[in-house]
Structures are given as structure tokens and as C-alpha cells.
Amino acid sequence: MNEEDLISKKELLELTGISYGQLYRWKRKNLIPEAWFVRRSSFTGQETFFPKDKILQRIERIKNMKDGLSLDELADVFSPSSHVESLSTQTLIKRNIVTSFAIELFEEEFGRQETLSFNDILTVYLLQKLLQSGEITREEGKMLVTVMRENYGALAAKPCELVLIRKMGVPLLFLAESAEQIYFDKDVKWIFRLSLAASIEELKLKLNNTEA
Amino acid sequence: MDTRSELQISGIGRSQGGSYSHVRTDGMAKINGNTECISLDSNGTLTIEGALTSETVSVNGTATVEGGLKTNRMVLDGMVSLKEHVVCQELLTVNGRLSVGRGLDGERVEIFGSLKTRDDVQCELLSVHGGFSIDGLLNAGLIDVKMNMPCKAQEIGGESITVRRLKKFSVLEQFVPALSAKLQAHTIEGDDIYLEHTEAEIVRGNDVIIGKGCRIGRVEYKNQLTQDEDSHIGAAYQI
Known part of the structure; x- marks a missing residue:
């Protein structure tokens, strides 16, 4: 993965207008996969980065859908397995x-x-x-x-x-x-x-x- | 129809793992193998050499589970060591000491005493009365910590984070600084943050209150920053 493809957590929040609380909550609900949290060292020590295109697209979708569906239902939409048997x-x-x-x-x-x-x-x-x-x-x-x-x-x-x-x-x-x-x-x-x-x-x- | 049988051990006993309805042990018990049951109730010493899946778990005394643990409600009074990943879907109450060899996933987690994990902790509500040591990310919606022991985490993230120190000041910590009740973390990020006696490199949030006894390298806030006189902030930026 190239450097350009990554976005820092701070930039991501500024760009999308979500808060730290929301980001952490979505992470807890597995709306954002663990694998997207990339640790890199920066001048303030360790920082978290994300694959830019994927995370922006995902956050846009969560923001659009979260009014209609609960977070748990959303998590189900994004997870590759299903509860519908x-x-x-x-x-x-x-x-x-x-x-x-x-x-x-x-x-x-x-x-x-x-x-x-x-x-x-x-x-x-x-x-x-x-x-x-x-x-x-x-x-x-x-x-x-x-x-x-x-x-x-x-x-x-x-x-x-x-x-x-x-x-x-x-x-x-x-x-x-x-x-x-x-x-x-x-x-x-x-x-x-x-x-x-x-x-x-x-x-x-x-x-x-x-x-x- | 549930045809599973009960398992009861009194005194010193050993049993195979397997599928049971209710497991009750008094005294020294050892179960070798993965165990699945509706409820597990232990008094005394319990060792499970395998994974445990049970709707409810209650422990008085000491317990060790070598494998993973999955449960809905768990009450632990005493000293418990869980070697693998722990999932507790509703409520986890600890009175005493819990150490987890991997990560902990929960909903409501209430600790009176201490919690130690080797990996990330995720839950909706974490209330700690005592201390904790989390070797990873602590991610919880509401974090409420009342410290009277040293607390440590690599990262803390959540919506509302409150860290206070209990009033009592022990004589010991005046001589041994390592034992003093303070929180050490690299990064703390949340919406509403209130900190006391905290050492952190970076604190980021919307509304940040830095109370007494804090040493923070860098604060980034969106709306408001309140700083106590008896605290030190390296640099503060409004974003």
C-alpha cells in the first residue's frame, strides 16, 4: 500500500465531520474492520492511519444509512456473513x-x-x-x-x-x-x-x- | 428437551469437560476439557483446562480458565485468571482481581479492584473502582474510572471519558511513586474528557477538562479546554 493511500485519523475526522466517539463506537460495532486500523509512527509517536478510499466510502455509507437502520443492523450489512439462513x-x-x-x-x-x-x-x-x-x-x-x-x-x-x-x-x-x-x-x-x-x-x- | 446432566463437585474432584446443564463446584475442582453449560457456579478453587461457554458464570474464590470464555453474565469475586479471549455479552462484575491473557469484549463492565488484560478491551460501559492495566486499546462508550491504584493503557478511546482519583491518599505512595494512583496512557481520544492525575502524550476531544495533577504533552480540542492550575500541558491547539 502506498503512502498516499493512507489518511490519518485526524484528517479523516476533519474531512468527514464525525467525532472520536462515533469512530470508536463504529469500531466497537465492527462497522469498520480492525484490519483498516494501520499503525504508523509519526512525529507525535504512534498514530493510526486508514486506507483512504475504503474508509471514506464506508463512512459515507454509514452516515447515509444510520438514520434508517440501527448500528447492529448496519454491522450485519457490512459483515460478510449473514443471519438470514x-x-x-x-x-x-x-x-x-x-x-x-x-x-x-x-x-x-x-x-x-x-x-x-x-x-x-x-x-x-x-x-x-x-x-x-x-x-x-x-x-x-x-x-x-x-x-x-x-x-x-x-x-x-x-x-x-x-x-x-x-x-x-x-x-x-x-x-x-x-x-x-x-x-x-x-x-x-x-x-x-x-x-x-x-x-x-x-x-x-x-x-x-x-x-x- | 434438554438431556444434559448436571455436574457437581464437592471437596477435591476432577472431571471431564463436555456439555452440562449446570456446573457447581465447592472446594478444589479441576475440569479438563472444553466445557459448555447453562450456568457455572464455583466456590473455592476451580481450574478449567479448556474453553468455557456458559450463559452465566459466578466465581467465589480463585479460578483459572485456560481456554477462551464466552458468557452473557459473569460475577467474579476473588482472583480470576482467564488465559484467552473473553466475551461477556451483558454484564461483567469483578470484585477483586481479573487478569485476561488476551482481549476482552463486553457490554457493561464493572470492576471493583483491578483488571489486567494483554490486549484490547471493548465495551459500551466501563466503570472501574480501583485500577487497571490494559496492554492495548481501551475502547468504550462511557468510561468512568475512580483510581486508587496505578492505571495504565496504551490508548483510550470513547465518547465520554472520566478519570478521577479517590480522595484517600496513602502514605506508601509518598515514598514509592510507582505505586501512586495515576493514569498513564499514550493517547486519549473522546468527545467529553475529564482527567485527573493523568500522564498522557496526546489528548484529543471536543470538550476537554484537564484537572489537577495532570501532565499532558499535547492537547487538541474542538470546542473547549479547561485547565486546572495544578496541571501541566505542553501544547494546546484548537482544531
């Missing part, structure tokens, strides 16, 4: 979280499902999102479902990315747990690179909103 496919369609088309595709691979676990809901949600944006084909959608089903369990609650590349028309889909930078030869075309954490946040907001 499962929902029936009908409720999901009725609540407009996923379309019946995406569920049908999912069921083509795994047979009929009455209820879906959170991981499966996430899979269907991703599937629908990518199909709608036209980034993947039906066949690749099936790959997605299989990859998620087989591997996401082991990665659950860890930040990871979903990546699709194509070379000479051959698609290759993978889940990367920590891939800051990957390089391929020039024939390889990046189709998309999706942070699962962001999708999980979106999905959870949808789940929570429709519950209320």
Missing part, C-alpha cells in the same frame, strides 16, 4: 429479490429447491445480476452456479472476488480469495471482476428492506 424460492421471487428466470437456471443445475440458503441466494442474485447486465451467457451462468456451490462454502465470511476471463472464446470463471493483481497474456479478455463483499451488502439491504 434461508428463504423459500417463492418468497424470493415475490419480494422481487431475484427473478424466476435466474432461479430456473439455478434449478436446472441442482434440481428443484424449496428453500435456498444464504449462499445459494447470493449465487442466484449474482447470476441474475450478471445475466441482466449481459456480461455472461447462460452456459457461463451454469459455471457460476457450480463454482459458487462448490467453493464459496470454504470462503464464506472472507472477502473474495469473482472473476471471469475469456481466451479465444473459452470462458474461465474463478473465485479469488486475495488477488490484488493478476496478469494474463494479451489474448485473454477480462469480462468482469466483481467484489463479493459489495454484492453481499446490496443483497442484504434488499433482504432487510423487504422484511420491514
Whole structure:
């Protein structure tokens, strides 16, 4: 990480207008991950720094959402695991979280499902999102479902990315747990690179909103 | 239906860990293995060679838990040593001495006596009557400390921080300065801060009151700074 990407605690508070109390409270509630508190020495001794883009974005989101949701609900939105264990496919369609088309595709691979676990809901949600944006084909959608089903369990609650590349028309889909930078030869075309954490946040907001 | 059995040890006894409904020990007890129960009640000496998960924990006397501890309510009277991370979701009351080998996560923490941890302490409310030594960050919404023993933390952060010294002045501390009741911290950050007899390098807050006996290297405040005559501030900046 470069020096420029870090922001000191003092600058952060000035920039965002929050107080020390709020910052510490959000830290206690796990709204801000421990890993973002970076200790560096400075002229006053040890100081705390944060990754600038991530923390500013997170604080903006907390400020926007904290009026509607309690801090505990917010923490749940930001955490990669979920308390929603499962929902029936009908409720999901009725609540407009996923379309019946995406569920049908999912069921083509795994047979009929009455209820879906959170991981499966996430899979269907991703599937629908990518199909709608036209980034993947039906066949690749099936790959997605299989990859998620087989591997996401082991990665659950860890930040990871979903990546699709194509070379000479051959698609290759993978889940990367920590891939800051990957390089391929020039024939390889990046189709998309999706942070699962962001999708999980979106999905959870949808789940929570429709519950209320 | 809960089919777990009770565990009761009176006198000198030893038992396996496992899943129990209620655990009650009187005398010298040793449990070897991870233990899970609804309530744990101990009088005398208790050693658990493993982790403990129990809704309520009550200890009279001494106790040692080698593994992690997770509970809702815990009352400790006496000397307790917990070697790993401690989570207490509702209320932790200590009358005596508690030492934690790692960090402590709590909601309400009330200490009458002393608290010692090797890592961060996080809770909503911390009230200390006595002293503490926290080898890390103390992060609590409301911190209320009445010192009559030396207090130490690397960093303190929270919304409201109040540190006072109890009136009683012992003869001993006039001769041995290391034993005097004062707070030592590197950084103290909060919204409302009131400090007495505190040595810190940096204090940052909205409304800061530096009471008697403080030595602060640098104060950064937003709204207001009040300083007692009997205190020393290296430099003060309004931000």
C-alpha cells in the first residue's frame, strides 16, 4: 500500500465531520474492520492511519444509512456473513429479490429447491445480476452456479472476488480469495471482476428492506 | 428437551469437560476439557483446562480458565485468571482481581479492584473502582474510572471519558511513586474528557477538562479546554 493511500485519523475526522466517539463506537460495532486500523509512527509517536478510499466510502455509507437502520443492523450489512439462513424460492421471487428466470437456471443445475440458503441466494442474485447486465451467457451462468456451490462454502465470511476471463472464446470463471493483481497474456479478455463483499451488502439491504 | 446432566463437585474432584446443564463446584475442582453449560457456579478453587461457554458464570474464590470464555453474565469475586479471549455479552462484575491473557469484549463492565488484560478491551460501559492495566486499546462508550491504584493503557478511546482519583491518599505512595494512583496512557481520544492525575502524550476531544495533577504533552480540542492550575500541558491547539 502506498503512502498516499493512507489518511490519518485526524484528517479523516476533519474531512468527514464525525467525532472520536462515533469512530470508536463504529469500531466497537465492527462497522469498520480492525484490519483498516494501520499503525504508523509519526512525529507525535504512534498514530493510526486508514486506507483512504475504503474508509471514506464506508463512512459515507454509514452516515447515509444510520438514520434508517440501527448500528447492529448496519454491522450485519457490512459483515460478510449473514443471519438470514434461508428463504423459500417463492418468497424470493415475490419480494422481487431475484427473478424466476435466474432461479430456473439455478434449478436446472441442482434440481428443484424449496428453500435456498444464504449462499445459494447470493449465487442466484449474482447470476441474475450478471445475466441482466449481459456480461455472461447462460452456459457461463451454469459455471457460476457450480463454482459458487462448490467453493464459496470454504470462503464464506472472507472477502473474495469473482472473476471471469475469456481466451479465444473459452470462458474461465474463478473465485479469488486475495488477488490484488493478476496478469494474463494479451489474448485473454477480462469480462468482469466483481467484489463479493459489495454484492453481499446490496443483497442484504434488499433482504432487510423487504422484511420491514 | 434438554438431556444434559448436571455436574457437581464437592471437596477435591476432577472431571471431564463436555456439555452440562449446570456446573457447581465447592472446594478444589479441576475440569479438563472444553466445557459448555447453562450456568457455572464455583466456590473455592476451580481450574478449567479448556474453553468455557456458559450463559452465566459466578466465581467465589480463585479460578483459572485456560481456554477462551464466552458468557452473557459473569460475577467474579476473588482472583480470576482467564488465559484467552473473553466475551461477556451483558454484564461483567469483578470484585477483586481479573487478569485476561488476551482481549476482552463486553457490554457493561464493572470492576471493583483491578483488571489486567494483554490486549484490547471493548465495551459500551466501563466503570472501574480501583485500577487497571490494559496492554492495548481501551475502547468504550462511557468510561468512568475512580483510581486508587496505578492505571495504565496504551490508548483510550470513547465518547465520554472520566478519570478521577479517590480522595484517600496513602502514605506508601509518598515514598514509592510507582505505586501512586495515576493514569498513564499514550493517547486519549473522546468527545467529553475529564482527567485527573493523568500522564498522557496526546489528548484529543471536543470538550476537554484537564484537572489537577495532570501532565499532558499535547492537547487538541474542538470546542473547549479547561485547565486546572495544578496541571501541566505542553501544547494546546484548537482544531
